[in-house]
Amino acid sequence: MKKQRMLKVESNIKQPDPKIIQRSVEGDAKAFEVIVKQLQEYAFALAFRILLSTEDAQDAVQDSFIKVWNKLDSYKHKHLFTTWLYRIIVNTCLDKLKLNKQQIEYGFSDVEVSEDMEQSLINRDLARQIKLLSNSLPQKQRLAFVLIDLQCLSLSEAVYVLKLTKGQVKSNLYYARKTIRETLLKKEEGRSAYVV
Amino acid sequence: MLCKIFEKYIVLSDLNEISAAEQREFYNHLATCKTCREKYKQQEDYIRITGELREKSPEIPNPEALTREILSVIPERNPKIIRLEKRIRWLRIAALFIIGAFAGFYFQQSLYVKNQRVLLAVKYNKQKSVSLQVENYSICLAQSKIFIKKLMVSDEEFTQSLLNLASDISYNQLEEYTNTICLQEQEEFLSANSADRKKLILNFLQQSTNSRLPSNN
Numbered sequence A: 001m002k003k004q005r006m007l008k009v010e011s012n013i014k015q016p017d018p019k020i021i022q023r024s025v026e027g028d029a030k031a032f033e034v035i036v037k038q039l040q041e042y043a044f045a046l047a048f049r050i051l052l053s054t055e056d057a058q059d060a061v062q063d064s065f066i067k068v069w070n071k072l073d074s075y076k077h078k079h080l081f082t083t084w085l086y087r088i089i090v091n092t093c094l095d096k097l098k099l100n101k102q103q104i105e106y107g108f109s110d111v112e113v114s115e116d117m118e119q120s121l122i123n124r125d126l127a128r129q130i131k132l133l134s135n136s137l138p139q140k141q142r143l144a145f146v147l148i149d150l151q152c153l154s155l156s157e158a159v160y161v162l163k164l165t166k167g168q169v170k171s172n173l174y175y176a177r178k179t180i181r182e183t184l185l186k187k188e189e190g191r192s193a194y195v196v
Numbered sequence B: 001m002l003c004k005i006f007e008k009y010i011v012l013s014d015l016n017e018i019s020a021a022e023q024r025e026f027y028n029h030l031a032t033c034k035t036c037r038e039k040y041k042q043q044e045d046y047i048r049i050t051g052e053l054r055e056k057s058p059e060i061p062n063p064e065a066l067t068r069e070i071l072s073v074i075p076e077r078n079p080k081i082i083r084l085e086k087r088i089r090w091l092r093i094a095a096l097f098i099i100g101a102f103a104g105f106y107f108q109q110s111l112y113v114k115n116q117r118v119l120l121a122v123k124y125n126k127q128k129s130v131s132l133q134v135e136n137y138s139i140c141l142a143q144s145k146i147f148i149k150k151l152m153v154s155d156e157e158f159t160q161s162l163l164n165l166a167s168d169i170s171y172n173q174l175e176e177y178t179n180t181i182c183l184q185e186q187e188e189f190l191s192a193n194s195a196d197r198k199k200l201i202l203n204f205l206q207q208s209t210n211s212r213l214p215s216n217n
């Protein structure tokens, strides 16, 4: 029996230059532009994988970077800059999910219709696949799955981002993976195979 | 039972560090248990599928436009205001330091008051007729500090010793003595017998008077 392939769990995103961070703290918008350009793609990927909508993800990225700009001087170098950014993005996305839920309850559900017009085919297909796998998961399990299995965060990074204990993250990830595995199995049994 | 234990290992294999021995046990079990083998295979499918999903990164339709949009709405931060905020932060620290220094000063003052209490105890017990008026002492600060500290511990004993002498020595003499002796002299006083104590005080006062007198040479 060959050894099980390990999941990639170490975050390997290039961190912004500390000098650039310092200049941004001092109010240099040009320096902040460098950070935005460097990290907006990662930020978007995370927001998209949580919100499953291009438009919502772009809004969340924009809101998150504004928060980052305003809170920059409170950034402690205890965590990686990207981990700190991820925590802000996750919080922003959770607020957005709450707001969207409220909008649906109040009858403003036209958000999804308008965004579909602009959304690229790749994104739409990707959203469908992620939804298929993880839509039935409770929020915390879904976040643990997205952060660790899709965004490649380490366990300790996920602990900080989700404000949970190590045990809680592990147990949420365990149930998420188990449920997804069972979903895949059902699909395989239903059809010949699940194709991504 | 073993299957349940190993299921956790199968699902969280990338997060759970297990020993080489446990790993051997796991693979031995896998060779004999069909259920675990199936689960293990399903987990491999899971890893493959999520791996493929991870490779497909969502795309920002227009990255430049998003950067522009983000930068267009960040509130301007004036470097002058940031410098001012920094200065205010420093002022706050300085203010705290000054408050701390004042608190320290008052604490020391309270020790001095305690010293005065000793003297007042002497005064009211034995020297009721002597005026309350306190002279301007020439206290050596360093000496007083040590003395006052010592007084905090040996307060009662020292006071009692002074009270016993109060009928023989005047209040003013006692007052001057307690205010100018250093720690070593106080210890000397406490270790001396009652007859020598009076002598010690008088000698001390005589010496300090001589040292204050202008030299005749």
Ligand SMILES: [Zn+2]
Binding pocket: B002, B003, B004, B006, B029, B033, B034, B035, B036, B037
């Ligand atoms: Zn088994």
